[in-house]
Amino acid sequence: MLMEKVTEILVEASAEAVEPRFRALAAGEVMEKAPGEIVTVADRDAERIITRRLRDLLPVPVVGEEAVAADPDLARALVDEPAAWLVDPVDGTRNFVAGQPTYAVMASLVRKGQAVAAWIWQPCTGTAYTAELGAGAWRNGERLAHEKVTTPPESWTGILKTRYFAPPMSHHLLANARALGPLDPGRGAAGIEYPLVATGERDFLLYWRTLPWDHAPGSLLITESGGRSARFDGSPYLPEPPGGTDGLLVASDPEQWETLRELLLKGV
Incomplete structure (x- = not known):
């Protein structure tokens, strides 16, 4: 109800x-x-x-x-x-x-x-x-519900939101993303972007700033559809007041999340 x-x-x-x-x-x-x-x-x-x-x-x-x-x-x-x-x-x-x-x-x-x-x-x-x-x-x-991802990383597409990253980190992320498929420019709204992963239209999202009203709904949508939404250290996303922990990687499959973290955060 x-x-x-x-x-x-x-x-x-x-x-x-x-x-x-x-x-x-x-x-x-x-x-x-x-x-x-x-x-x-x-x-x-x-x-x-x-x-x-x-x-x-x-x-x-x-x-x-x-x-x-x-x-x-x-x-x-x-x-x-x-x-x-x-x-x-x-x-x-x-x-x-x-x-x-x-x-x-x-x-x-x-x-x-x-x-x-x-x-x-x-x-x-x-x-x-x-x-x-x-x-x-x-x-x-x-x-x-997602099935396990079996496609190779070079075919994975997603949204890399670099606006709030410090320039050196942003440059590393963009360089590392060359190992993946074409990047989506994003939609400017978490409520549009998260469902793209939940429905399989995109493979991943990467954010820095994580205001709770933007990310709590989508993160739960992802995890309950079989994906993973977690901080860069692997801890699960939890909504907290602005000014808390930043950085969030979202993927449609938990194993895919691990591969993405290794690829995208290499050298960061």
Whole structure:
């Protein structure tokens, strides 16, 4: 019941506060919340709707991206509280502002520091991805599951997000990636990128900055579909407040993850 109810909340909040403003943002409805970071009225209105309805469903703290921008201490609930909701009201805000359909609405439920349920709603395709710890991952109700990867590394394709890496490390990663297949330039939204791996359209993702609202939903989707999402030292991804551990490698198969770490992080 919980899985269906949260999906319903995201779909309805998107229909009410996000989709009517897609390619229809008025002057003054896009603001800078921090240097280089933008927010829209759609982000803020959708987060308010989702926050209220999630609290009605389960009365625990809600760690929303926009609320944390105003009060960073709110993110402490992820590690200090027994349970907390995570909300990204518009993942891929720059795409949304540019009129590109690659954006998503996301939420996850964190218990004892671990994501136990996740939801990704892609409004422009009408696609809902959900995952529940120990129970599996789904796309519009259809179970997602990976078979063991048997193709050679030179055929593997993925997304290498080097924007936040220091230049020397970025250069190493790009040089090492020549041993793999062609790189995908990325979609500018974790809620679009993670499902590409969960459905087998891409083999891997590599990130540096790992804000919890961006990565908790997708990481659970990957692990519950048979893949692996882990820090560079091999420890599993756990959502934590911004400013914590960075660096994350995601792959569609655990053995593939090990090979990718060896190839991509060689000399880094």
